[in-house]
Structures are given as C-alpha cells and as structure tokens.
Amino acid sequence: MKILHIETSSKNCSVAISDGENLLCLCEEVSDNYKQSESLHSFVEWALEGAEISLKDLDAISLGKGPGSYTGLRIGAASAKGFCYGLKLPLIAVNSLDSMVEEFVNQGFELIIPLIDARRMEVYTAYFDGQSGEMISETEAKILDENSFSELVDKKILFIGDGAKKAQEILNLTNAEFKHDIYPSAKGLIKKSVDKFNQKDFENVAYFEPFYLKDFQGIKKADRIKKS
DSSP states (O other), rough: OOOEEEOOOSEEEEEEEEEEEEEEEEEEOTTTTOHHHHHHHHHHHHHHHHOOOEEEEEOOOEEEEESSSSSHHHHHHHHHHHHHHHHTOOOEEEOGGGGGGGGGGTTSOOOEEEEEEOTTEEEEEOETTTTTTTBSOOOOOEEEEEETTGTTTSSSSEETTTTHHHHHHHHHOEEEEEEOOOOOOHHHHHHHHHHHTTTTBBBEEEEOOOSSOOOOOOOOHHHHHHHO
16 A cells, blocks of 8 residues: 655654555655745655655555644645545544654663643653553643653653753653654654554544644734834
C-alpha cells in the first residue's frame, strides 16, 4: 500500500511517501516562520517525484492530527481532505505526539515524554512506554512549573520536543534526559498509519477536525486598535 503522510502541527512542515512500512521519500523543513502554507504542496510534489509515483498510485492519505499549531493543523487538514475528496481515498489520522517517539523506543528509558511548545510555559504532552512506544496517558495541555512530573523522580525519562528546553530549565529530575530538536514528522506516522489501514480505521472525511486540544488564541480586534 502506498500512503501520503502529512505532518504540519509544528515548525516542521513534513511530507512522506511510504510503501507499507518502507519510507520511499521524505521532504521536510523546520522553520520558525511556520512555512506550511508556502511549502506543503511543493513538498508533496517533490515527495511524489522522489518516490517515483503519482497521485493516482496512492491508496490512502495519512495526517498528523495534532495537537499543535492551530494554523498549521488547519492547513494540513484542508490539504489532506482535499486529496481524499479529489482522489476518493480514505483518511487516516494519527496523534502528532506518536510521530515523535518511535526512534527512541528501546533506548533504555522507562518513559518517553514529548513536549510540544504551546507558548508561554504551556506544553502539549503525553506519556509513552519506553519499551513498547505505546501511549499510556491521555494527551493534555500542561502548564510547566518546578513541580511538574515530580511523581516521576525515580524513573529514567527522555523528554523530547521543542518544549523540552524550557522544561529542562526548571525541572529537577536527576534521571531525565532532554532532546530539544525533535519535532513531529511525517516519517513517524508510517507505522501507526499502516496498522490503521489494515484495520480499516479511517476518518469520516466530511466531519473530520484536527485535534486542537485547546481553542485558538488570536488577537482580538479591539486589542489592535490604539486609543487616541
């Protein structure tokens, strides 16, 4: 089965093509300017070209559904749904935190904890088993302070993601390691997407919405108007 994978929930705009669990091509770029709207469709074209297939060869579309950037998730979802409608393909959705974990499984950690920066001292997070890679807690938006994760003080933990930097600055966990430069990636969607495809675990394209986890926080119009 050939699947197009799209992950736009973070600063990493990421597109992959897989055949079964084999990665055929990956195009991605991390940018502080969140370039999903500029880069996504070019990356899809390049990934298809690199995989030496065309859109008509695809069997499904896979999407990192969030949590993460509200705008990035909307762009990714709109693109994925457009491909599904136009090509009459099923949509597979995978938690974006899942896409960060696989390469660190069985590396000697009891827990792997992704931390996606959600501005200020807030992060999106969940616990993953360090041996199986399975999610063992609910995804949540968590405000970090010096007591966060204190119940895990005796466990060997790996914190990953762009939220790990601010966590490292305030947490006092002697058995913890931190990797800051890890982002949700389309290549990390492959294994879960293949499992879901085989189980026919597809989304309803018409009603699918990304996993925003919390409401969009924009600037109110009144806040942009300077008082005379």
